[in-house]
Amino acid sequence: MNGSDPKELASLDWVLIFAPYRKDASYTVSLLEEHDIRGQAATGAGLAEMLAESPGAIVVTHEALNADVIATIAKFLRDQPNWSETPIIVLVDRAASSARIQAALSVAWPxxxxxxxxxxxxxxxxxxGVQAALLTRFRQRELRDYLERERELRLELNHRVKNILASVISIFEMTRRGTATIEDLSNDFRGRLTALSNVHSTVFLAGGEEVSLGAAVNSTLAPYRSDNASGIHIDGPEVLVSRNAATTLALCLHELATNAIKYGALSQPNGHVLLKWELSSDADPLLMISWIEIGGPPVVEPSRVGYGTRYIRSALNGLFGESPKLIFAPHGLRCSIHGLVSRLCPKQ
Incomplete structure (x- = not known):
């Protein structure tokens, strides 16, 4: 509302009129209505109740300002929120001492x-004057809304930073338990943090709480794919997942890709990986994800379950509601998981 149309401003608020003598109140209400401004007259007994309804501005005649009325309005002003400075228009008789009245009210109503x-x-x-007062009130409410958005953003930022730090600590502790040397710890920890960073960048660029699964997959696996040739082939339809789901899937894919480079299909020149996902046609569709390694060295199921395998099983079970299938087939590792899309993106 940059144009500040008086009629539009008047429609947002109303004006409390306290003029209990003669016909001042009815005249002022009629005058405001002629200009599409809603005015309501208050009586002495009902002044506090009408103030509690938060008028956009107050019009008051100075002869009505006895000690009780001044105190009632003062209490209303003290109780108003921090962003608020209620506009008050005081109508003073020509014969009255305007300077004295202004000085007294500036103290009583700071x-x-x-x-x-x-x-x-x-x-x-x-x-x-009334239109200017309503414009002032409108700007105050804009400030209120801005401050509320800022507060919500700070709370959200604090929440997300805590979650990220908790994830980093968890990744570090699990990486530390699964490595034997400082060099392995450094390399593995750096790789996992990079995967976490990449997916957070993808979610940020998406501009919301949801992100394309394809975008999250591509950003996570980009370090393992060159421009000229790639050992990882990706295929799947468009599907949106939540921020948390994208982060979990990214870290799981990082573990699978790292394992494939060290021991699996990507450790061989002709080896490759097929990563694909499909959606069922149900009303509440299932998402099926498969990681299939081909052309690598013969696979032997490890005698000890490492960090990567434990994390994949635990994380995917929490995300999909069931454990993934990890098959250490001689011709190549396979990992598959399926679950309701609504678990990965509740808004869909």
């Missing part, structure tokens, strides 16, 4: 934006 008009005031001048 958290307000006060505007004073001497009566009789021209209708156009009063309407302009």
């Amino acid at each position: 958290r307000s934006r006060q505007t004073f008009y001497q009566r009789p005031v021209a209708a156009l001048a009063l309407i302009s």
Whole structure:
């Protein structure tokens, strides 16, 4: 609302009018309505209740400002949120001491934006003042919304940083237990952090809480694929997964790719890997992912279960709700998993 159309501003808020004497209240309500501004007159007994409904601005006549009314408005101003400085328009008789009234109210109502008009005031001048007050209120609410978004972003950032640090600590501890030398620890830990970093970059560029599975896969496996030739062939339809699901899958794929380079198909010039995923046609579709190694050295099931295997089994079981199938076939390792897409991206 950069144009600040007075009618649009007036529709966002309403004006409380406290003018209990003569016909000031009814006249002011009628005048505001002629300019599409909603006004409501308050009585002395109902002033506190109407203030509690958070008017956009207050119009008050100075002769109505006895000690009780000043105290009631002061309490309302003290209780208002930090972003708020309620606009108050005070209508002062020409014969009254405007300077004295302004000085007294500036002390009594420190958290307000006060505007004073001497009566009789021209209708156009009063309407302009009310519109300016509503614009002020609108800007205050914009500031409130901005501060709330900032607070939510800080909380979200704090939450995500804690999760990332927890992931890093967990990766380090598991890597440390699975390596025998400092060099192995350094290389394995660096590789796993790189995989974590790559998928976080992909999710960030996606601009939301969901990311394409294909994008997450490609960013994770990019370090293992050259521009001219690649031992990893990727095939699968478009499907969105959550940030957490993408991170888990990325770390699992990193473990599989690292194992294939050290011991499996990617350790041989003619070896290659087929990574594919498929979706069933059900109303709540199943996602089936397969990692198939071909052309590597003969596979022998290891006598000791390493970190990578333990992580893949545990992480995929938590993500899909069932354990993956790891087959150490002589002609090549195979890993497959399937589960409901709704588990990987609850919004779908």
